[in-house]
Amino acid sequence: MKKMKVSTILDGSHSLMNDVVVGTARLLEDAEIVLKIDDLLKERGITQQDLALMTGMRIGTVSQIVNGKGISFNKVQLLAIMVALQVSDLSELIEFRLPPxxxxxxxxxxxxxxxxxxxxxxxxxxxxxxxxxxxxxxxx
Structure with a gap:
């Protein structure tokens, strides 16, 4: 499980997003995005390399998604991961946690x-x- 503070994500995205989008998202800077793909890989006994082969994505792309290094990933990639890991709900891959x-x-x-x-x-x-x-x- 990889937890990322929204504030950290926003600090790394300034050059890619307009100020209005970043400013609006900054209202959630205390929230967390939790990536759960690495836990699913362990549960299923497969590697990032296996997931890359199963989805058709580059291993580097899979690694970035799993480790939260890339600032974004697209819907098609998420769908491919859902198929490869046989999950029926996006919240099994990624969770958004707001402060209470x-x-x-x-x-x-x-x-x-x-x-x-x-x-x-x-x-x-x-x-x-x-x-x-x-x-x-x-x-x-």
Missing amino acids: ETKEKFDNNSQEWKETREMPFELKELYRDNALKATVNKLK
């Missing part, structure tokens, strides 16, 4: 949004701020 207070806030906001069909105030502010930042960036 953030999870509670998100759950409450989500429930409110569903019930009222109105965006929570905090998100309205984020929407407005990001729209303004995106507009300013286009003018640069």
